[in-house]
Amino acid sequence: ADSTNDGGILVIGLGRFGGYLAESLTHLGHEVLAVDRNPELVQRWSDQLDRVVQADATEEDALRQLGASDFQSAVVAIGASVEASVLAVLALVELGGPQVWARATSTKHAKILASVGAHHVIFPEAETGERVAHLIVxxxxxxxxxxxxxxxxxxxxxxxxxxxxxxxxxxxxxxxxxxxxxxxxxxxxxxxxxxxxxxxxxxxxxxxxxxxxxxxxxxx
Ligand code: ATP
Ligand code: ATP
Structure with missing residues (x-):
């Protein structure tokens, strides 16, 4: 395990949501390790983020090699594939260690994430939609x-x-x-x-x- 991960934040998935999140955490002064399985995205983000690696987060071994259990928090920002999102959350929960934040893209997805042990489930589209509705009216x-x-x-x-x-x-x-x-x-x-x-x-x-x-x- 890598001791530089202590207190750091693991961000899995550099789509729009994960990308903004990793960037914000970095600006707030936190150590971020960003992971994406797509090498092009890893390349593209490597200028803006201190540590970006290519790995498949559904594989427990890959997460173990990254020292995932030493992180304070891990965010699974994968959206489109419910399966990949659930498997990554499950792998992180089984490794133990970080507080797992998981992004849901539907109500059912949110329920599954909670039932496999995610500590925090966020649903940005629903939350932002509801918020903006309040602001408009x-x-x-x-x-x-x-x-x-x-x-x-x-x-x-x-x-x-x-x-x-x-x-x-x-x-x-x-x-x-x-x-x-x-x-x-x-x-x-x-x-x-x-x-x-x-x-x-x-x-x-x-x-x-x-x-x-x-x-x-x-x-x-
Ligand atoms: P956004 O709305 O944030 O742009 P999205 O739902 O359009 O996201 P997704 O396809 O869910 O995009 O993926 C977000 C990122 O997660 C992608 O860059 C994708 O390569 C990455 N990703 C998907 N599966 C895995 C995995 N198993 N391991 C690591 N990264 C993954
Ligand atoms: P979200 O992230 O909110 O799920 P998205 O980016 O994945 O959205 P979009 O393809 O942008 O999805 O489309 C959102 C909705 O807007 C879709 O239901 C689509 O049918 C609708 N839409 C797209 N173009 C038009 C248009 N020209 N007129 C009316 N509706 C449209």
Missing amino acids: SKMLDFIEFGADFAIAKVRTPQSLTGRSLAEVRPAERHGVRVVGVQLPGERFRYATDDTLVLPGSTLIVEGSIEEVQRFAALT
């Missing part, structure tokens, strides 16, 4: 949901609230949301306090139930 600029009922959103400042401090606006009492961050035009986000002035053109970070956050965004 609401006035939120960005949002994250936690569970079925809690959300944090980025919203413009409702005009009716501008020119007053948060202590005067009382968003929790009036709107059921808490303003946690404020970005004045041209500045960075700061924590909101009671004294924070809600100036026109500011962007707010608010938290609360999904319904109340959306209703607050609709005031803008």
Whole structure:
């Protein structure tokens, strides 16, 4: 086993999703080993990523030779072939070691990945589709949901609230949301306090139930 893999992240499959993922992880300062069975892709990515190797990730021996069990996390980013994706996840789970993140391309694929032992299943097309639907029909600029009922959103400042401090606006009492961050035009986000002035053109970070956050965004 290769000790330089300790704490590193193994990315399997350099398609669009895996490629962006490996690139982002590298920019975030993480050690990435990217694997693809297609030698042309390995060649193409070798300039942008520190370590790219050609291997078939469905083969446990190949993964063992790469020192797969020493990685902190492994992401199976294969999409088109459900079989290859499932076999790669199974091989990683059986080797033991890394937290296995697996990309699903359908609901059934997601179920299979979970049942063969993937620790985290992601379904980017479904998640992004759902998210963009929310953004299109609401006035939120960005949002994250936690569970079925809690959300944090980025919203413009409702005009009716501008020119007053948060202590005067009382968003929790009036709107059921808490303003946690404020970005004045041209500045960075700061924590909101009671004294924070809600100036026109500011962007707010608010938290609360999904319904109340959306209703607050609709005031803008
Ligand atoms: P994306 O939507 O991210 O572009 P895709 O679904 O179009 O992906 P896939 O065919 O799923 O593309 O493959 C993603 C990458 O995974 C490809 O570059 C492919 O060569 C690689 N791949 C597929 N099977 C294996 C395997 N067994 N071992 C290693 N890499 C693999
Ligand atoms: P995804 O990654 O979301 O699964 P994809 O990239 O694999 O999408 P595409 O071939 O881009 O799939 O097509 C998405 C859908 O858009 C398909 O169902 C296709 O029939 C449809 N589509 C493609 N061209 C047109 C068109 N000119 N008019 C209407 N629909 C189209």
